[in-house]
Amino acid sequence: MVLRTAGGRLSLVVFLWSVAVVLGQNGWSVTYTKKSICTLKGSTVDLSCSYTYPSWHKVTTTFWFTKKYAVENYVNLRNDPDYKGRVMYHSDKMNGHTLTITDLRESDSATYKFRFITDQTGGKHTGDPGVTLSVTDLQVKVTTTWWSTTLTCSTTCTLTGNPAYTWYRNSKIVQGASSPSYSVYFQTEDSFYCAVKGINSPAVSVEGHSYFHVTYTHQRICTLNGSSVDISCSYTYPSGHTVSETIWYTKGKLNEAPQILSPGYGGRVVYLGNMQSDSILRITDLREEDSAEYKFRFRTDQTTWEPTFPGTTLTVTGLQVKVTPATVTEGQKVTLTCSTTCTLSDNPNATYIWYKNGHVTNQSISLFLNPVSSEDAGRYSCAVEGHEDLPSDEETLTVTCEDV
Template identity: 55%
Template sequence: CNSLVFCDCLVFLWLNGWSVTYTTQSICALKGSTVKLTCSYTYRIGHKVTSTFWFTKWGTGVEPEDLGQEPEYAGRLEYHGDKKNGHNLIITDLRERDSAEYKFRFKTDQNGKYIGSPGVTLSVTDLQVKVTGGHQDKTLTCITTCTLTDNPTYIWYKNGHKVKEDTSSLYSVYFSDADSYSCAVKGREDLHSPAVCQKCWSVIYTRQSICALKGSTVNISCSYTYPSYHEIKKAFWFTKWESGKDPEDLSSVPGYEGHIEYLGDKKSDCTLRIPDLRLSDSAGYRFRFITSGERFAGSPVSLTVTDVVLEMDPTSVSERENVTLTCRTKCTLDPITVYSWYKNGQPIPNSNTYSPVYRLFSVSSEDTGRYSCAVEGHEDLPSAEETLTVTC
């Protein structure tokens, strides 16, 4: 299953020269992945299309609302049109509540309106591991609530390590009490199923250390396992744990109240989202869960929050001298970082670099000004400006 789901033309709807052609009528995609819905349309000669959009909700006597105006899709939609009256809708970071019938609508300058119906039915599913068989000779099945598009290849993990890759969703295994198993599909190995185990306890983090920019948003993700005969009573994140005391749920700690969000929606997923990061959010974050008979906590995930600082050497020079600009962070940002450079608040042409160092050679009086830097993708979080003075 690829992160983008593409489809072939199947449906034509015609009415006096008006039509919407959808590339497929149904798509099954993984939660957290990206999907692409595609259509093309025709209309009467002499008309000119004035607006196009996708929608899911349409009440009697009420005009449908552009999906791009709905808050729950904010930042997750892309519309793409082409010269042949094609139209693509891309939805990222899919959620189960995105499951719906998506329809395309266009309007013309002569009050013409058309909706392609039926639309595209999108079903969003997660992965689950179903266990059947005897005491220890088990058959594991990677199941979904709908049939995934493109017949994916399944990948199996034992105690977090890859052990098998197969087109079959079944895996026969000798299941010991200490082992845990999870599955994923090829191309989206980052979207694991929750792990299953017989008597094991574990918290598995996606990353053990994170470097993030001040002002950005970070997700700290993990999955956890516990014996099947236990029942979860409470699950939460914390940073401080004093000897002899139970750690305090981070969501009720002053300074974090209203600042963090728990995203895990199953009893084996745990994701902590921290938006608008502050330097003071740098800490070791741990996940803890309490069952009907035991309690367990994972090791810390180290989060370092950094700002971007521009260093200029020197800040005052004579013409024809060189100046070195360095964009510094407290930790190494992941993935590979591209740096953007600015003069007087405007991007310097052709200045993006993989290096945090940018050099001005043989400067002139025209190079006098205020300089700053930013990390590509976070241009809204630039460094403070440093002023360069060039004298004759």
């Protein structure tokens, strides 16, 4: 009756309303919490979404991706070597899903999409357009007028969440929880840098490079126990000075005095570089107790200059085999993981060599035994590919028989 009395125009309205109800009840969708995120290199980010699907489907697979090589050839971020060891998935009972990426790099800048698959034929859906992630670093830009100098903590995109900026002068806070700009109304040879959530920019001198300045190549280095490392920097000084001595040292802990690392120190230290504008401290046969902050100072024919801003923080890590679960029963799924206390700087996507009773058995981040049997019992160790001479300690895997 309604269709007959309403005429063609009302019939069309009723039809469209019906379609909207069907789609609302049984449709596919992915809703992202944020469409774009800008965050800092070295930090951690969470990308989250919620999704819907027809009620008679059951979701069997969920994953995030940035790369698609062909039809149905999506690269799950967990399997992408560019993200090895840096990706975690979290899901909840309300069809929510979160991707966590740690130790962010500028190369992680991309569009991230969520995809899920159900148990029904054709039950596949990708959430478009995804989340655009931009990864940037901090840089201090210097603007000078005749009455003042303004320092600006600069990024290539606007950081998400309006974070607080902290300004340091010679490693001491001069302006905290404030704006990305800081003004100086006097001439000084002091160095300044900014920080956001514990991540620092390189330090700059207000007077520029005509004055004393040191720039470290890396803020942080993580490397293996027993390996070698190069800690490097470049430096400038006023014209007319000649460098007469260069010194590397570790920052003293608490009341301890700084430890000078002269060439030949302990037979493990070598100085490299041209001694006029750059220097490299090479330490061999590294030990975990070598973990420290390393700094550089130099002496000219006219003065000795020591920078007060942060140097390079070195972390020396060993390898450890972790067995999950701790108690292993025959028939279970067991995972052996080769872990470090930090991400290796020179090999963040390392491949690990696995040994059983001293013999090579596999190459992967983790070793999966599913199901485990009594034949899998033995002594397991791991090593980073290319550093097979620096294996972990052995971990004994004991497999108990399942109770009948």
